[in-house]
Amino acid sequence: MEGSFELTLQIVIAVLAGITAQVTAEFLKVPSIVFLLLFGILLGPDALDFLHPHELGVGLEVLVALSVAIILFEGGLNLELRDLGRVSGSLRNLVTIGTLVTLIGGGMAAHWLGEFPWSIAFLYASLVVVTGPTVIGPLLKQVQVDRQVATLLESEGVLIDPVGAILAVVVLDTILNSSASPLEIFSGLVLRLGIGAVIGGISGFTLGFILKNTNFLAxxxxxxxxxxxxxxxxxxAQFSRSESGLMATVVAGIVVRASSIPEERLLRRFKGQLTVLCVSVLFVLLAADLSIASIFALGWGSVLTVLTLMLVIRPISVALCTFNSDLRWRQKLFLAWIAPRGIVSASVASLFAILLTDKGINGGESIKALVFLTIMMTVFIQGLSARWVAKGLKISSLEATGAVIIGCNALGRLMGRLFRQQGESVVLIDTDPEACRQAQSEGLSVFQSSALDPNVLEEAGIQSMGTFMALTSNGEVNMVLAQRALEEFHPPRVFAVFPSNSPTNSSSSKTKVNPAFVDQQLIKTWNQYxxxxxxxxGKTCFKEPGLSLQQAHFQALIRAGELLPLLIKRQGSLQVVKATQEWQEGDEIIYLLHDPRPKLLKRLSGAVQASSGAIQSTKELVVEPLPEVEEVPIASPVNELTLDSFKEAVNP
Known part of the structure; x- marks a missing residue:
């Protein structure tokens, strides 16, 4: 009874520490593995002595195996075949040529700099050929680089994990069975990958079929x-061939994603939550089981080994693997810098340390210590600096320009012309032939099709655009379009117009869909205007003195429905105005102001023409383009705060 309580307490402490680390990392906007490692080491025998993972015995190995299966399946589930097609050549090279370069280069560095025997050096290299998807994923959510780079890093992390793990098993088998021939080594690698791929493919197809045809299940x-x-x-898969299960889970995840099951979003959310839990518990337990003394015992040669892996081998690998790709040098440089190691390296190294010790082979603890040193250095150095590197290389997706606008109504066309006037590319999408022709007559690039079709969005160039806007007359449709675009292509900025009292409005912040401009009903009014x-x-800029009074005037007209802010330029970046936009000093705002006088003048002109016998056909009426954006000053701060005074100032 006492023993079961101790094991229960160990798991409870690991879960509490892991989730606390995740919350802390989310709050500070840093990779969660940083705090998972710190908390694990802090709670381990070398510090506070609360966690003793070795007491779990074989249970730790079982926990590691099942958790890694969930992690890799979730990684495959998040891979989009459409995205993989755009980087297929570079990705194939990274998983094959890149693995070989890291294996050879890492083994040589560990032998010559770390002074490990050749067999142990190559075992270490096989363990660190993988880049951790559990580290890459959270890192890219915070750094937000352009989609092509993000897809390549995410896909490499997921696909190379089973390859690296199986490669490590083959190297270990070679060490334990030194009489194995090169043909046996190669056939073992291919056989494990093949068995895993076949079982994963069949199982993934079966799971997809079950999910699509069992409507009676909740x-x-x-x-x-x-x-x-x-x-x-x-x-x-493990029963068929040891270590083939890793490949099977990745392939199964990819196949289930390709099956387009109705509940895909809910399934991905559920598996994502399980992955966070598994990663949190495993990293804390494995870090707690690490001996700090064994890391310090490695010496400076091991530090140089890791630095060589980061600064020499990885750049060479990326340069070779992306030589004929369409990646820019800035993107290649970022790929060369980002290669943090994660849970698969840590878990397999921990298992190998146990196996080598049981077989009476020296070097098991040293291998584990060197792998964890690699994880620490790559995560701390590369992970914490990724944001600054992306910003310096100017490949952050937040800096992307251009817009895809859904809806060729009057407001959509106006927004397209405004973006184009500011020097940004813009594409409009609509199903209405007449609206599309009107947009084309104004010189805008238009696709007459449904924005629900991802192929249309892809052809419109959404991957390289900074803004996605849904401006149709139906608020619910706008929200669906925005969510689909966000899930499929992850644009940096997503906007939709929908009613303020809509249930989707309260959840828009969670889905990263920003409410644009004002309420949907008012948008219909402005389209009519x-x-x-x-x-x-008009255009204005908030400046001191009298900033608060200027803002109050502006907000008063917005509430009265007399003014509609469209675009805001802040620190050189042009963005769509949010419905909940907060104004700051220096903001440059482009807006529409309601001006009923043109209609009155038209009526007077029509009356005069009618009295003279000249009747003008409505078909001959052509809406003239709006004038160029002009600088219109905000009301002087000494003016009284009234709507009339403001309208006189902005519309003399």
Whole structure:
């Protein structure tokens, strides 16, 4: 009874520490593995002595194996085949040529600099050929580089994990069975990959079929069916050939994603939460089981080994693997810098340390210590500096320009012309032929098709655009379009117009869909104003003195429905105005002001023409383009705070 309580306490402490590390990392916007390692070491025998993972015995190995299966399946589930197609050549090279370069280069560095025997040096190199998807994923969420680089890093991390793990097993088998021939070594590697791919493909197809054809199952139960299926196929693959289960889980995840199951978003969310839990517990336990003394005993030669891996071998690998790609040198440089190691390296190294010790072979603890040193250095140095490197190389997705606008109505066309006037590329998408022709007549690039089709969005160039806007007349449709675009392509800035009292409005912050401009009903009114030419386009800048009074004037007109802010230029960056936008000093705002006088003048002109017998056909009426954006001053701070005084100032 006392023993079971101790084991329970160990798991409880690991879970609490892991989730606390995740929360802390989320708050400070740094990779979670940083705090997972720190908390694990702090709670381990070398510090506070709360955690003793070795007491779990064989249970730790089982926990590691099942958790890694979930992690790799979730990684495969997040891979989009469309994205893989755009980087397929570079990705193939990184998984094959890159693995070979890291294996050879890492082994040579560990032998010559770390002074390890050749066999142990290459075992270390096989363990660090992988880049951790559990580290890359959170890192890219915080750094937000352009989509092509992000896809390549994410895909490399997921696909190279099973390859690296199987390669490490083959190297270990070679050490334990030194009489194995090169043909046997190569056939063992290919056989494990092949068996895993076949079992994973069949199992993934079966899971997809079950999820699409079992409508009687509740969504929560379907998630548990997938969990049971993942562990079942992992066990089947492991039984067929040891370590082939890793490849099987990745392939199964990719196939399930390609099956386009109805509950895909809920399934990915469920598996993502499980992955966070598994990573949190495993890293804390494995870090707690690490001997700090063994790391210090490695000496400076091991530090030089890791630095060589980061600063020499990785850049050479990226240069060779992306030589004929369309990647820019800035993107290649970022790829060369970012290669943090993660949970698979740590877990497999921990298992190998146990196996080598049981076989009476020296070097098991040293290998584990060197792998953890590699994880620490790559995560701390590369992970914490990634944001600054991306910013310095100017490949952050937040700096992307251009816009994809859904809706060729009057407001959509105006926004397109404004973006184009500011020197940014813009593409409009609509299903209405007449609206599309009107947009084309104004010189805008238009796709007459449905924005629900990802191929249309891809052809429109959404991957390279900084802004996605849904401006149709239907607020619910706008929200669906924005969410689909966000899930499929992850644009840096996503906007949609929908009613303020809509249930989706309260959840928009969670889905990263920003409410644009103002309420949907008011947008319909402004579209009508544009059609009837009852607007004036203006630009103003908030400046001191009297900043608060200027802002109050501005907000008063917005609330009265007399002014619609469209774009805001802040620190050189042009963005769409949010419905909840907060104004700052120096903001340059382009807006529409309601001006009913043109309609009155048209009526007077029509009355005069009618009295003279000249009747003008409505078909001959052409809406003239809005004038160029002009500088219109905000009301003077000494003016009284009234709507009339403000309108007189902005619309003399």
């Amino acid at each position: 969504e929560d139960l379907k998630n548990l069916v997938v969990l049971a299926g993942v562990w079942g196929l992992f066990g089947l 544009l059609i009837e030419e009852q607007v004036k386009l």
